[in-house]
Amino acid sequence: MSRTDRVVDGITAMILDGSLAPGDRLPVEKDLAATLGVSRGSLREGVRALSVLGVVDSRQGDGTYVTSLDPSLLVAPLGLVVELQGAGHALHVHTVRRMLETEVAGLAASNAAGAGEALARARAALDSSAATLAARTSPAGGAAEDPADHEALLEADIAFHRALAEAAANPVLGALVEALAGRTARHRLWRGIAQAGADERTQDEHEAVLDAVLAGDTERARVRMAAHLLEVEDFLRAHG
Amino acid sequence: MSRTDRVVDGITAMILDGSLAPGDRLPVEKDLAATLGVSRGSLREGVRALSVLGVVDSRQGDGTYVTSLDPSLLVAPLGLVVELQGAGHALHVHTVRRMLETEVAGLAASNAAGAGEALARARAALDSSAATLAARTSPAGGAAEDPADHEALLEADIAFHRALAEAAANPVLGALVEALAGRTARHRLWRGIAQAGADERTQDEHEAVLDAVLAGDTERARVRMAAHLLEVEDFLRAHG
DNA sequence: GGGGTGGATTCATCTGATGATTGCGCCTAC
DNA sequence: GTAGGCGCAATCATCAGATGAATCCACCCC
Numbered sequence: 419m420s421r422t423d424r425v426v427d428g429i430t431a432m433i434l435d436g437s438l439a440p441g442d443r444l445p446v447e448k449d450l451a452a453t454l455g456v457s458r459g460s461l462r463e464g465v466r467a468l469s470v471l472g473v474v475d476s477r478q479g480d481g482t483y484v485t486s487l488d489p490s491l492l493v494a495p496l497g498l499v500v501e502l503q504g505a506g507h508a509l510h511v512h513t514v515r516r517m518l519e520t521e522v523a524g525l526a527a528s529n530a531a532g533a534g535e536a537l538a539r540a541r542a543a544l545d546s547s548a549a550t551l552a553a554r555t556s557p558a559g560g561a562a563e564d565p566a567d568h569e570a571l572l573e574a575d576i577a578f579h580r581a582l583a584e585a586a587a588n589p590v591l592g593a594l595v596e597a598l599a600g601r602t603a604r605h606r607l608w609r610g611i612a613q614a615g616a617d618e619r620t621q622d623e624h625e626a627v628l629d630a631v632l633a634g635d636t637e638r639a640r641v642r643m644a645a646h647l648l649e650v651e652d653f654l655r656a657h658g
Numbered sequence: 659m660s661r662t663d664r665v666v667d668g669i670t671a672m673i674l675d676g677s678l679a680p681g682d683r684l685p686v687e688k689d690l691a692a693t694l695g696v697s698r699g700s701l702r703e704g705v706r707a708l709s710v711l712g713v714v715d716s717r718q719g720d721g722t723y724v725t726s727l728d729p730s731l732l733v734a735p736l737g738l739v740v741e742l743q744g745a746g747h748a749l750h751v752h753t754v755r756r757m758l759e760t761e762v763a764g765l766a767a768s769n770a771a772g773a774g775e776a777l778a779r780a781r782a783a784l785d786s787s788a789a790t791l792a793a794r795t796s797p798a799g800g801a802a803e804d805p806a807d808h809e810a811l812l813e814a815d816i817a818f819h820r821a822l823a824e825a826a827a828n829p830v831l832g833a834l835v836e837a838l839a840g841r842t843a844r845h846r847l848w849r850g851i852a853q854a855g856a857d858e859r860t861q862d863e864h865e866a867v868l869d870a871v872l873a874g875d876t877e878r879a880r881v882r883m884a885a886h887l888l889e890v891e892d893f894l895r896a897h898g
Numbered sequence: 899g900g901g902g903t904g905g906a907t908t909c910a911t912c913t914g915a916t917g918a919t920t921g922c923g924c925c926t927a928c
Numbered sequence: 929g930t931a932g933g934c935g936c937a938a939t940c941a942t943c944a945g946a947t948g949a950a951t952c953c954a955c956c957c958c
Contacts, residue, residue, distance in 0.1 A: 447940070457912045458912085467706055467709075473739075478941060480920055487746075492742065503729065511830050588750045697942060697943045702909090718949065719950035
């Protein structure tokens with residue numbers, strides 16, 4: 419086992435056995451290096467690795483702290499990994515995303531009564547994208563999309579799905595969906611959707627999902643979300 | 659942006675734009691450090707971080723290579739992250755696991771015809787655990803479980819779910835399930851199940867799932883897997 | 899032709915030093 | 929007495945150089 423691995427294992431072990439809790443500050447580099455029996459260089463490599471994983475956070479002039487260990491933080495690096503998959507497993511990734519988002523819609527519908535704020539954000543996101551679609555200069559299906567419109571629709575799409583995930587009230591589920599539907603992946607998708615002139619249809623599908631969620635109709639919400647993402651998958655197959 | 663981040667971004671960018679493909683060898687540390695404009699120490703921190711993420715692999719005396727970038731490799735660090743969640747989000751994690759495994763069962767049933775080998779391994783895993791249950795000295799429900807039996811049941815459980823995931827033929831899905839149902843998490847679960855004397859029942863549930871999968875009955879496979887994992891979740895709530 | 903051996907290459911690790919940033923206590927001015 | 933500014937100490941960030949360990953590969957001997 420390399421020195422760096424010893425560092426990573428040592429620090430995670432300290433977190434697991436409770437000697438380091440979220441928010442706690444790690445010993446200074448020199449002391450921690452001595453404790454773990456490695457040099458400062460090796461220690462820094464290990465700490466940096468944990469930093470990339472979102473487990474700790476180093477601040478110059480201050481110290482190194484254990485993060486909150488929130489799922490959203492820790493799953494973030496998975497997004498990078500999804501990017502690296504490239505086109506090879508894009509369809510597989512999206513299949514999993516569809517499964518998870520379907521459950522998100524179902525849970526959000528079940529929780530509709532207690533998730534008013536999150537659902538209001540979902541509503542606002544759809545209003546925003548509707549306004550963009552109504553106000554844009556070029557007609558639907560035009561090849562010369564306004565890049566600003568494109569960006570606005572992408573933002574609204576992300577906001578909509580994120581708000582639904584919050585309404586589902588499962589942070590692990592939300593974090594995974596966020597990681598799987600990465601920004602660049604979505605960027606590619608939306609390009610294809612816009613080129614096919616299907617952005618208005620996407621808007622309608624989003625509206626249908628939200629209607630079912632707001633009505634607390636779990637099954638309809640699930641089916642509509644699944645159908646929506648199957649459409650997206652078709653775009654992946656056809657234009658991806 | 660720190661130097662190390664520059665290193666991570668630089669290397670991932672090279673992979674994304676195709677100048678580095680899976681299996682390729684990275685330039686030697688000195689050259690790469692010069693290219694990225696950082697010292698060797700900073701370069702090593704960045705490379706080590708990517709190594710922990712499973713993106714690259716350094717071998718002393720040889721060189722540093724881009725890994726296969728298989729989902730199973732890249733999702734592995736997620737397992738560590740799940741461990742760190744501790745009891746806080748255990749139920750949330752398992753809820754997501756249930757969702758994914760339900761889909762695994764469904765896909766495995768759909769693919770039953772073309773996944774004979776994987777399903778044979780699932781069958782073998784169940785035979786193994788059945789033999790363990792039949793041969794064990796202490797009667798069911800005994801508090802004094804044989805640790806060896808406990809370990810054997812755990813192994814068979816892991817093998818069963820893994821074989822099903824292979825039959826589902828979606829590597830991303832399989833990798834996620836593997837990460838979510840980590841070894842130590844399962845260890846805790848099985849302890850609770852054994853103490854409650856429910857290991858025979860678990861065996862029956864596994865058998866029911868496999869029957870439906872082998873019959874190619876997607877819906878029955880899904881329902882039975884979901885029901886099985888709901889049982890497990892009840893143990894989490896009661897004894898976790 | 900096959901197997902062993904040596905050198906060259908490359909990563910692994912350590913040591914020491916310097917700069918940048920932050921936090922905190924003290925000190926001064928009002 | 930209080931508020932604001934200043935300086936010092938602590939800490940991480942980064943660099944440079946040197947040594948050890950593992951691997952690969954070509955060469956040589958048999």
